[in-house]
Amino acid sequence: MLTALVVLLLLFPALVVLPMSVSTSEILTFPPSGFSLRWFGNLFTDPQWTQALANSFQVAVLTAVFAALIGTPAGIALGFRQWRGQGLILALVVSPVIVPPMVIAVGMYVTYAQFELIGFWGLVAAHTMLVVPFVIVTVMSSVAQINPSAADAARSLGASPVVVVGRILLPLALPGIVSGMLFAFVTSWDEVVVALYLTDPGFKTLPVVMWDQLRERVDPTVAAIASILLIVTVLIMAVALLRGRRRTRGN
Amino acid sequence: MVVPLLTLLAVLFLAPLATVVIRSFTYPLDAPGGLGNYTRVLTDPIALQYAGNTFRTALVVAVLTVVIGYFYAYAMYKATPGWRIFLLFAALLPFWTSLLVRSFAWSVILRDTGIVNDLLVGTGIADAPIPLLRTSFAVTVGMTQILLPFVILPCFAAMGRVDKNLLSASRSLGAGPIGTFWRIFVPLTAPGTAAGAVLTFILAVGYYITPVLLGGPSDQPIAVLIENAVQQRGDWATAGALATLVLIIVIGLLAAGWGLLARAFLPGKDQR
Numbered sequence: 001m002l003t004a005l006v007v008l009l010l011l012f013p014a015l016v017v018l019p020m021s022v023s024t025s026e027i028l029t030f031p032p033s034g035f036s037l038r039w040f041g042n043l044f045t046d047p048q049w050t051q052a053l054a055n056s057f058q059v060a061v062l063t064a065v066f067a068a069l070i071g072t073p074a075g076i077a078l079g080f081r082q083w084r085g086q087g088l089i090l091a092l093v094v095s096p097v098i099v100p101p102m103v104i105a106v107g108m109y110v111t112y113a114q115f116e117l118i119g120f121w122g123l124v125a126a127h128t129m130l131v132v133p134f135v136i137v138t139v140m141s142s143v144a145q146i147n148p149s150a151a152d153a154a155r156s157l158g159a160s161p162v163v164v165v166g167r168i169l170l171p172l173a174l175p176g177i178v179s180g181m182l183f184a185f186v187t188s189w190d191e192v193v194v195a196l197y198l199t200d201p202g203f204k205t206l207p208v209v210m211w212d213q214l215r216e217r218v219d220p221t222v223a224a225i226a227s228i229l230l231i232v233t234v235l236i237m238a239v240a241l242l243r244g245r246r247r248t249r250g251n
Numbered sequence: 252m253v254v255p256l257l258t259l260l261a262v263l264f265l266a267p268l269a270t271v272v273i274r275s276f277t278y279p280l281d282a283p284g285g286l287g288n289y290t291r292v293l294t295d296p297i298a299l300q301y302a303g304n305t306f307r308t309a310l311v312v313a314v315l316t317v318v319i320g321y322f323y324a325y326a327m328y329k330a331t332p333g334w335r336i337f338l339l340f341a342a343l344l345p346f347w348t349s350l351l352v353r354s355f356a357w358s359v360i361l362r363d364t365g366i367v368n369d370l371l372v373g374t375g376i377a378d379a380p381i382p383l384l385r386t387s388f389a390v391t392v393g394m395t396q397i398l399l400p401f402v403i404l405p406c407f408a409a410m411g412r413v414d415k416n417l418l419s420a421s422r423s424l425g426a427g428p429i430g431t432f433w434r435i436f437v438p439l440t441a442p443g444t445a446a447g448a449v450l451t452f453i454l455a456v457g458y459y460i461t462p463v464l465l466g467g468p469s470d471q472p473i474a475v476l477i478e479n480a481v482q483q484r485g486d487w488a489t490a491g492a493l494a495t496l497v498l499i500i501v502i503g504l505l506a507a508g509w510g511l512l513a514r515a516f517l518p519g520k521d522q523r
Contacts, residue, residue, distance in 0.1 A: 207349070210351055229349060
């Protein structure tokens with residue numbers, strides 16, 4: 001009974017967003033009045049939304065790629081073997097997750113302006129820093145499963161370090177890289193506070209447009225985006241969970 | 252292999268933080284405040300009030316998420332595999348849905364014409380809609396919902412590692428189920444619970460979106476004060492001092508809880 005209440009608490013916002021997105025009303029209401037898909041159409045025809053969607057998508061993809069490029073080697077180095085000073089480095093590289101967003105946002109706002117790193121690339125750089133801990137942690141957990149003697153054996157049989165990394169460590173770290181990139185993408189896609197400081201009227205990401213709307217007049221396009229994201233998320237999670245379940249059964 | 256990452260972190264992450272800290276001493280430019288900026292901020296009643304809002308909310312949310320999250324994790328632990336998947340799914344879904352959208356959904360649910368008030372008035376529990384939005388209640392509900400997964404996951408993981416033989420031993424030595432739960436199971440899972448609590452508190456201190464969208468004037472966090480100082484007045488002395496103080500507290504908490512957090516959230520060789 002209590003569990004059911006907590007499940008309701010967890011799922012309530014999601015359950016409310018879906019019906020709101022198909023309302024015929026001009027403003028967001030619950031329960032919805034009537035049924036219409038116009039707000040979903042709006043999302044793909046109104047230039048304000050299409051531009052924001054495109055911007056967010058590009059930023060999130062590049063962020064995930066850069067985070068994987070710099071996070072993977074670090075994750076392998078931190079997860080595969082123990083070395084001195086590792087704990088301190090680890091604390092430093094995961095710290096972007098816990099630093100309050102407003103503090104880092106104002107700092108990036110002035111510092112990046114000095115490098116003239118603002119707009120699109122500024123936001124990609126900022127988001128890469130914020131999400132790289134996800135890649136590091138997921139890669140670490142993948143390579144932590146590998147027995148170091150596998151690498152030692154390969155080395156003693158004549159494999160060069162490059163071959164050891166490329167043929168043993170990278171393939172085994174791949175699941176970690178992929179899930180880390182997924183976290184990175186979703187986090188960048190949803191990030192508001194830093195984006196508010198590093199975007200400008202000519203370049204806005206989806207959360208920034210949504211934030212502007214939420215503080216003034218709210219049209220149900222916001223709910224339509226949320227619904228699409230929700231459905232995509234549920235599908236990805238369902239596939240991941242079912243696959244994970246089959247794998248544990250197989251063992 | 253960590254060098255490229257550390258270089259980029261130094262330039263793109265640490266330099267911005269350092270800039271904020273430096274500006275807390277060197278601004279205002281015409282008359283650098285030095286430590287005076289800190290004494291001014293620490294004796295400013297408005298800053299203290301916002302600090303009070305921030306830490307009060309973070310504490311309440313941390314306590315609530317731990318109580319609810321531990322209970323939920325225990326339900327997952329006891330559930331059949333099918334239900335466990337469903338409960339895990341329900342716990343993870345919010346994790347993956349937009350924070351902005353969730354905060355906004357709560358504002359729709361809790362407003363005077365929202366579903367909660369419709370229910371309260373419709374069933375006769377309340378005569379007129381109770382103002383729920385723009386209150387501490389709304390902020391607490393919204394942030395608790397958003398931060399629950401950070402407690403549920405480490406608690407559930409800690410429960411999975413409990414040696415079941417210890418529980419049977421406790422029972423066969425005469426302890427009842429309740430005694431076994433409180434005196435064996437809860438202490439054994441305490442590190443995971445504590446890690447969840449520390450992380451929730453640290454994250455809650457930094458929250459901005461949810462309190463702004465759901466809270467009233469007495470729920471606004473320090474982040475709002477920092478934002479106002481920068482955006483409206485370009486007052487880097489105040490913003491810098493406030494941000495540095497928040498940073499010191501967060502880093503202090505991270506350092507204090509590092510052992511617990513690393514064990515609960517970071518993969519390690521020793522856990523294999």
